[in-house]
Amino acid sequence: MTDTATPRTWNGDRRRTDRRRPRAVRIAAVGDFHCGEEDAGRYRDLFARANDEADVLVLAGDLTRRGTPAEMRVVCGELADVKVPIVAVYGNHDHEAGEIATASSILRERGVHLLETEPFELNEHVGFAGCKGFMGGFGRWTLTSFGEAATKAFVAVTLEEAQRLEFGLRRLSTPIRVAVLHYAPTLETVVGEPEQIFPFLGNDRLAEPLDRFGVSVAFHGHAHHGTFRGHTPGGVPVFNVSHALLRQEKVGEMYFRYEIPIPPAKPAEQAPGAAAAARASPSAPGSA
Ligand SMILES: [Fe+2]
Ligand SMILES: [Fe+2]
Numbered sequence: 377m378t379d380t381a382t383p384r385t386w387n388g389d390r391r392r393t394d395r396r397r398p399r400a401v402r403i404a405a406v407g408d409f410h411c412g413e414e415d416a417g418r419y420r421d422l423f424a425r426a427n428d429e430a431d432v433l434v435l436a437g438d439l440t441r442r443g444t445p446a447e448m449r450v451v452c453g454e455l456a457d458v459k460v461p462i463v464a465v466y467g468n469h470d471h472e473a474g475e476i477a478t479a480s481s482i483l484r485e486r487g488v489h490l491l492e493t494e495p496f497e498l499n500e501h502v503g504f505a506g507c508k509g510f511m512g513g514f515g516r517w518t519l520t521s522f523g524e525a526a527t528k529a530f531v532a533v534t535l536e537e538a539q540r541l542e543f544g545l546r547r548l549s550t551p552i553r554v555a556v557l558h559y560a561p562t563l564e565t566v567v568g569e570p571e572q573i574f575p576f577l578g579n580d581r582l583a584e585p586l587d588r589f590g591v592s593v594a595f596h597g598h599a600h601h602g603t604f605r606g607h608t609p610g611g612v613p614v615f616n617v618s619h620a621l622l623r624q625e626k627v628g629e630m631y632f633r634y635e636i637p638i639p640p641a642k643p644a645e646q647a648p649g650a651a652a653a654a655r656a657s658p659s660a661p662g663s664a
Pocket of ligand 2: 597598
């Protein structure tokens with residue numbers, strides 16, 4: 377599918393238009409729960425709480441330990457009772473077994489929307505785009521494409537992932553955009569990990585598309601012992617939702633809950649005739 381195609385939506389078809397405008401979208405976000413085969417049933421009830429607490433479940437990668445099909449089936453079992461839409465990106469652990477194609481089939485069969493393939497519009501107001509991201513470092517210490525072919529290939533992957541994020545965000549037509557990553561887009565949310573491994577935890581080339589597209593919020597994982605809250609240079613809120621960190625910070629037992637308000641409709645967006653009726657009403661604001 378090209379980057380200009382219509383993003384996938386909740387109903388799997390064209391974007392739907394809600395008759396009742398929601399006041400907010402409630403997001404439940406978590407990464408790095410690293411399911412192994414012995415974890416069957418461990419998170420099932422905790423994930424099911426999202427049905428009451430959220431409108432969408434966001435998975436920020438490292439769903440498994442080694443990315444085997446057996447582990448990915450365990451993940452689907454843990455998600456079996458979740459009724460709200462699920463969007464996901466992979467983490468580095470999900471690539472370890474070299475079974476990403478099979479993993480994707482398993483997750484798609486469960487109905488998980490993989491953002492690395494295409495973005496997802498929850499409704500006409502809020503859309504999600506994302507990618508795994510990659511390493512590379514931060515600020516003036518970012519690794520540059522110079523020297524050995526291996527170094528250039530490494531930096532090329534960093535740049536490809538940033539482009540993937542950009543294309544996903546560009547395809548969203550919703551006014552509110554949410555980004556999902558595995559690697560960190562800012563140094564701020566990796567602080568707490570050993571300083572020597574900062575460059576392996578993310579890169580801030582990922583932050584530029586977040587700022588340029590005015591993303592409302594970004595979630596990532598990977599830095600299990602990093603910092604929960606940060607922001608991009610342009611002020612986009614960034615949350616490290618690694619499961620271990622959420623528990624350590626007592627943010628949530630299974631996921632972080634984040635709510636984005638949806639602004640009231642402008643008169644032109646209201647139902648046909650409503651704007652004219654509002655203008656005609658003696659009690660309408662500004663009519664004095
Ligand atoms: Fe992880
Ligand atoms: Fe990771």
